[in-house]
Amino acid sequence: MPRMNVLNSLDQSAFESPPLFNSAERKRCFDFPLALQGIATSLRSPINQVCFLTSCGYFRATRRFYPTRAFHSRDLAFVAERCSISMDAIRLEDYSKETIARHRQLILEFYGFRTFTLAGSALLGPEIKRLVRAQVKPKTIFARSIDLLVREKVEVPGYFPLATLILRAINQHSREMVATIKHLLTPETQAFLDSLMVQEAADPTTDPGKTSAYRLTAWKKLSQSTKPTAVKERVADLSLIESSYRALQPLLDGLALSPDAIQYYAHSVIRSEIFQLTRRDERNRYLHLVAFVAHQYYRLQDNLVAVLLTSVQRLQNTATRQHKELCYTRREQHHESLKALVGYLDSGVVEMLAAIKTLTQDGTLTDEEKVRRIRSVLDSRMIPEPMDAKALGELKTNVLAELDDDDYYTFLSAQSVRAQNRVGPILKAVTFLAEPSAQDLLMAMTYYQDQDGAIDKRAPVGFLTPRELAAVTRDNTFRVSLYKALLFIHVQSGLKSGTLNLQHSYKYRPLDAYLIDRDRWQRDKGALIARAGLQEFVDPHRVLAQLDEALTQQYGLTNAHIATGQNPYIKFTKTGFTVATPKQEASHAGPLQQYFPNRDVVPLLELLATVNRHTGWMEEFQHWQHRYHHGERPDRAVYAGLIAWGAPLAYPRWRAYLTL
16 A cells, blocks of 8 residues: 655655745845854854854744755855855865754754754644544645644654654544444444445336446435425435434444544545445445445535525515515506596695685675685585595505505415425424524424424414514414415524524534534633634733723824824814815826737636646645545646536547647
């Protein structure tokens, strides 16, 4: 079995080589304090002085030491020039191993670092073990180990000591997993896992042309359809997988796999053929199959919840659209009725009232004469005919309808049946967790599950708003379809807000499940805070006092600028003050034409290579397995694969791209 490489050959070579400085970096890293220059001056030979200071510059940049033969000649020449030493006097073979060891100890003491051999292994052991259990990629573990060593002021060793610690932790973790499988695997569980890789005989009568399939292969497929039949099939699959998951629960508890570890082992199963799984070691194969069952259980619940959210959103969108269309139609009718009413009032009632008002204000007439003439006006033909009762009723209905949202709930109730065919089976199959603020909603969901969806007026209504409750119980009738639609909407809102969660899920777990484990926090609180660099924020009273002092000083400075007239943007008024935003000066960017090629067509290969050179996006293309990488993939192979994958051409034309 080949040895696993944490870094490929190119990365190893780059790690073992001193950093390549540009001019500014070289000046900064080889600008030594007087104390360090004094130590170098006390050394006897020029080679010792130059190599000592060069090692200091490299250590300052990377916190590690490099072999003398790897020193860059440009760096040696720069240090020698600053020490007024001729390069002819520099012979690297004269720099003995004993002197190198003594100088490295001096450098460590000067910068306050410890040697890796004394502190590194004990410091990295727990951290590497935790990362390995989470199935973090070895290359990432390598980088995090370096960060931890630098933070704890421990020298960074070469590649092989770190790689050895990582590989040892990976192998130890594998042995622990296999031992746990061996200890907890029961004959019943073993028989079930073996049955996943047994072909199920196809029914020749129903489908004579179909070949037998493996049970494991069937479980790999996960439909994304929202059709009711497809949803019910997945709900049935969830029930089957749940029973298998419950049977494997003791084994999963013993393995204590993190979600990342479950996904890693499960993806290995999903990407592997049956013959590849059967060639694995027996205990290792069972480990992967157990993780696969757990992964499918989590993944299927996430899939069903996504269908729930989509279906409920479609329910809301449809009801809202229909309600808007009705409102637009009623608005037009309302406008027509209002026009008729205004014409009726303007042509008859208003003119008659104006004539009566004129008579009452006429001082030349007696009261008896005014009454006689008013009666004459009322008896005349100026009084319009009464408005049609039907038109007046329609006007009243339209006005009141705009003030009432019962029509929206009517449309919601009408669309409820469509949503029930999709959401109902999911709501009955998935087990939810609720925050204290969503206990009323959880009670309603539990009742829905207990009654298998056949609810009545005894259903809990504590989660409904007063307006929703009034709509559900309008006219002393319990509107079941509307109740279910509102229940679905509140479930959707709870899932989005986080008040509703799933215990077995990747996307909808409780917030605490994504945080640092409580036991680990209590045990390693100091180390975790130190790692995050938050030591100065541990005491909240001191932090608040510092912020209060800084805020007070800033207020004083701002007020002083206002008092002395240095702030021209504030203007005081009778009621307070206003602050004007300073006008931004117009910036004239230079033309960008010089950065683009003169030709009109840029090859896609050149475009991909240019973007990769500036962003390094190809580093994200890594093998999904952590072990047994066969060297670095050539860039042109990735370019060819991407171009061929994206080109909507027939297969014979793809081969032209693959020859790039």
